[in-house]
Amino acid sequence: MSFTKNILKLVVASGILFLVVQYLRYWMVNKQYVFTKEDIANLAKQYAGQDHEQAFAKVVVELRKRYPGHILEDEDLQWVFVNAGGWMGSMCLLHASLTEYVLLFGTAVDTGGHSGRYWAEISDTIISGTFRQWKEGTTKSEMYYPGDTIVHAVGEATSVQWSAGTWMVEYGRGFIPSTLGFALADTIFSTQDFVTLFYTVNVYMKGMLLEANTFLTEAGVF
Secondary structure (H helix, E strand, O other): OHHHHHHHHHHHHHHHHHHHHOOOOHHHHHHOOOOOOHHHHHHOOOOOOOOOHHHHHHHHHHHHHHHHOOOHHHHOOOOEEEOOOOOOOEEEEEOOOOEEEEEEEEEEEOOOEEOOOOOEEEEEEEOOOOOOEEEOOOOOOEEEEEEEEEEEOOOOEEEEEEHHHHHEEEEEEOOOOHHHHHHHHHHHHHHHHHHHHHHHHHHHHHHHHHHHHHHHHHHHOO
């Protein structure tokens, strides 16, 4: 009797999980997004090959003009270390919601490892340096240079390698919380750098709060 109850509970739980996943898929396909990967890539390409710090400053200014209320203010911008998949980089989050993010990303040292496999599409446009990618199921890698955009499809996994001084603008679209397990795993279980963990969660929450405030303002609540 107990075994039958457990089986029924498992079936019900699986059914609920299936319905939740289907709803999330439907919602993400039909919702209206703030950004497009083409817009972010075209903006970043305008400054490819320039000094990355100057290029980033121009990208941030232009994003604020195009998407008012969706980009964090200067006092909330922070470069935060990212340890994931064996590699180490740094990110500066500009926008975050449940389904989108925009950030600046790069590394001052040579680094590489596993890309992660996400329920999100991620595109990177290189400002400076080089990026090498080895796709699953292939025996050759590809090299990318300033001005190139690399698209990491939903469910895809690759080997990634950045040369020292590689900096890029990144846009992600999908179920963004699904990326956090990979992004934070090395920080929690390997480096145990809980200060970085706090910084990461804190800036993501700031992005979410900004987006909620903008939504409520546009809806006439405030």
